Amino acid sequence: MKAIAVVAAVLGFAAAVPACAAGYPDKPIKMLVGFLPGGGTDVTARLLATKLSEKLGQSVIVENRPGAGGMIATAAVARSAPDGYTMLMASAADAAQHLMHKDLSYDLLKDFAPVSLVVTVPFALAAKPTLPVNDVAELVELARAHPGELRYASSGMGSAAHLSNELFNTMAKVRIVHIPYKGVAEGVTAVASNQIDMVFASFPSVMALAAARKVKLLAVSTPYRTAVMPDLPTVAESGLPGYARYGWYGVVMPRNVPSDVVDRMNAAIVSVVGAPDVREAFIKQGLEPKSTTRQEFAGFLKDEVEQATELARASGLEAAR
Template sequence: MIRSIQGTVLALASSLMLAAAPAAHAQPQYPSKPIRLVVPFSAGSATDILARIIGSKMGEGGTYQVIVDNRPGAGGTLGATGVAKAAPDGYTLILVSVGHAINATLYPKLSYDTVKDFAPISLVATVPNVLVVNAGSKYKSVRDVVNAAKATPGALNFDSAGSGSSTHLSGEMFKMQAGIDIVHIPYKGTGEALTDVMAGRGDMMFAPSVSAMPFVKQGKLRALAVTTARRASALPDIPTVAESGFPGYAFDSWFGVLAPAGTPKEVVDALNAEIGKALAAPDVRERLAAQGAEPKRSSPQEFAAYIQAEIGKLAPVVRQSGVKAGQ
């Protein structure tokens, strides 16, 4: 009797294993379809340029196909909202900037939680902003800009990629430290803002070096200073804002990839490894360096801690500057 029961149990177990095998085998290996990488700013922005460099490199191996999807608007929150609500399957990602941390304070009623609704994948790069003016502008230095702004308060303006972006907040920090009044003009992306500066419709912009440097090299823009504490390796002759008479001024932009919260750990780890491979490639490092960007890979855990730290660091700056969403 006992042997009969044991035989029945073994037979049932074998049947269940055989039934489960096809189902397990049927689960597709990740990735089994193209990955959508959302860029929450317009084409031509630093985020867009970095996304295309990294995405194209990831696609060279044949396993990953990355499609860049520009979703500009509301300082990057429009694109972030869509990704926060997307299926956590690894097929919808977003390349965020330092603006993601700024928005946590800037927007009091976001439709998503900046930390809890996302799964950090990896940092990608850090990029200095560059204070640029039209190539024909009368301003040849930071001091020229400050003197003109003090002579006619409110007469000058600076363009940005949108309220709350790094191009906005770095300008607000400059206003505060220089003690000047220049008007902020928000756009829906870096490309549009730079176009107006080149056309003379905007006086200046604290533009990401990735976006500005090609136009500086073409003679369409003049670089006056970089926002980082040290000079950019790609622009060694351009002084920092601190060197230009405002010691202590420093603003760094960073970029990283997030997925929706709940994305499986194995998918997060696979993406982290693939991004790391892309950032380690000599041609990618060369392309990034040529535009002033420094590759900056991290683990998912390190990126999560970094975002938390940046939110804490930037919150008082946002509050002290009085920046308001849509301003």
């Protein structure tokens, strides 16, 4: 009788374990990216996906669904089955979308399970080759002399590039006009071809063009210089004291994914991001590796939403919805 009871207890425990968690993952996983190939989100996703595939023993496939400042991909993940086989490479753009769109179909803080932060992203302030400035101070002077004539690119309304430039506008007391694109790669291309004056973009998006002298880098957006380009001054030290903005990329899944599945993915990401070769690869791309616990990432997202809200209100963006 005792043996029967033990067997029954074991069977009962096994039945209580969600099927998708017991052998997870047992099929390929999709990682959606809301921007075009070539941008920082895509570069981060593809490097992470390659290493996660090796770690998990299943393919992690990056799928680009660009448009609407990343919202198309984010909405698709929010609607997907909560089984752990669809996830999103989220970005700073996701923290501000609720301010730009009244009819947003999802809530970043309520409709997703935070998995882990992956990297933080210093932005390079890149200008078109023919723009007659060589530093931030000269850019501010030019913008003040020609209000509304200069234009900047972004990867969409509410994107990190958008908010970075709006902070620049607010602090410098200038009016540089926003031109949104489907992805930062398109915006950078527009700058390199002299169609748009400037863009705040991740280093992976601009380093090759800067080396080929197709864009000129004026400054880095963080309050500190980056290891990848230590000679590039910060915006704050080169003409706009107190300026500081950066982006980030991290992984989320739909809400209601079993907790142990999220734990499994978190452990895999932390392991991959912490590997010396992966850290070196990210740093070479101008990205700063930074994995977290699930709880730390949840707190980080809450802080990001609050900061984006404050910036949008201060610059009048919220009223433009």
